[in-house]
Amino acid sequence: PALRHQLLDQCELSAHLRGQRSVAPIMQALVATTGEKRRTVYDAQHKSALPGKLVRGEDSQPSADQAVNQAYDGAGITYDFYHDVLQRNSVDGKGLRLDSTVHYQNKFNNAFWNGQQMVYGDGDGKLFLGFTGAIDVIAHELTHGVTQYAVPGGLVYQDQSGALNESISDVFGSVVKQWHLKQSVEQADWLVGAGIMAPTVGKALRSMADPGNTELTWSGDDQPKTMAGYVENGDVHTNSGIPNHAFYAAAIALKGNSWDKAGPIWYKALSLLTPNASFADMAKATSQAAALLYGADSAEQHAVQAAWKVVGVT
Ligand code: ASN
Ligand code: ZN
Structure with missing residues (x-):
């Protein structure tokens, strides 16, 4: 029950954030090419400010940090799925950049889409391990972004x-x-x-x-x-x-x-x-x-x- 409440508090926070629509879709049509992944991974360094420090971009070398590579690879697999199977070019259908932040806060027991990017905690090691450790969790969060754009007007989160x-x-x-x-x-x-x-x-x-x-x-x-x-x-x-x-x-x-x-x-x-x-x-x-x-x-x-x-x- 304690875990449940902790999760709910965090979920309410991100549900609130999720209510905000992406702010600047202006440039996307200019730069997006179908099939071209544009991933960026940031490190929050255990703080709350987003997106945090840039640690990996598209086509850069793998990081020494496993969470960074998992977020990068998982976003890539999910991008490829939407592109190859459903002919959708990224979250917004127009090649939106896929931004992910890892090491969000300290021992944060959740992951979320904040309306603009994916955010992953490390888990406290007692209840949860790192949230980038499962491809379905990454695809779950990224799909909140897809829903935001694919359902006309989005789906109210209640x-x-x-x-x-x-x-x-x-x-x-x-x-x-x-x-x-x-x-x-x-x-x-x-x-x-x-x-x-x-x-x-x-x-x-x-x-x-x-x-x-x-x-x-x-x-x-x-x-x-x-x-x-x-x-x-x-x-x-x-x-x-x-x-x-x-x-x-x-x-x-x-x-x-x-x-x-x-x-x-x-x-x-x-x-x-x-x-x-x-x-x-x-x-x-x-x-x-x-x-x-x-x-x-x-x-x-x-x-x-x-x-x-x-x-x-x-
Ligand atoms: N991980 C949860 C989710 O994506 C967090 C939340 O509910 N906002 O649904
Ligand atoms: Zn969810």
């Missing part, structure tokens, strides 16, 4: 739209990991954050295959799997278990690799959402997206509709 915002980050965090590891939906572990928790605390933050199963995750995992367990006024990281499981159910039904069908359907749905979208709106949007990509009444559309039924969203 209630169901907030849980959807969280779920979209888990979905693409997981799909990026599967794509990177070349794992089919059967081979994937469907865990989020495996490798960043101290082994004594648990194996992962969340499970998309079985949300709330503390055998698979950690003792504080309070995620519902279906609407039967929906938590009124629940945290966005709690109720996200429901749309997470809908994605899992759709991906399993569609078979093969999650990035071939389920991922593109979920991605296409983002453009059909509005800022206060509910779970039912996402169900409708993904069904529409499946029809746009595979045809009305297609097996794919039926699989998506059935997946939302599994979690009790109609």
Whole structure:
């Protein structure tokens, strides 16, 4: 419970920051070329000022600091996924620079997207290890940026739209990991954050295959799997278990690799959402997206509709 509260406090802070839209998109169109990664990694040197000291830029030599290289490599893998699989050029679709700051504050037990960049703590070593240690965590944070731009007006970070915002980050965090590891939906572990928790605390933050199963995750995992367990006024990281499981159910039904069908359907749905979208709106949007990509009444559309039924969203 203490960990939960600590995390919530930090999450409220970054949710507040996340509400701010990127301030200066003016120059982007001039400099962005499709496929060209533009990564920058900064070191906060355990302080709070962002972005911190510049320590690595695109095409520079690897650092002696593992966190720097993990943030750089993870941003690159995630960039390549969005570019190669979804034909999206970076977070804003226009080649936005990918800025990451590592060593944020002291023993900071979280990572976040602040509306403009990714920020990673080192963890306190008791609850969490460094947050750059898992590709799905990096892709999760970067996807908060994608959602900010791909959903017209963004997704409000509270209630169901907030849980959807969280779920979209888990979905693409997981799909990026599967794509990177070349794992089919059967081979994937469907865990989020495996490798960043101290082994004594648990194996992962969340499970998309079985949300709330503390055998698979950690003792504080309070995620519902279906609407039967929906938590009124629940945290966005709690109720996200429901749309997470809908994605899992759709991906399993569609078979093969999650990035071939389920991922593109979920991605296409983002453009059909509005800022206060509910779970039912996402169900409708993904069904529409499946029809746009595979045809009305297609097996794919039926699989998506059935997946939302599994979690009790109609
Ligand atoms: N790591 C969390 C997240 O990206 C932090 C937060 O909730 N703001 O969702
Ligand atoms: Zn998140």
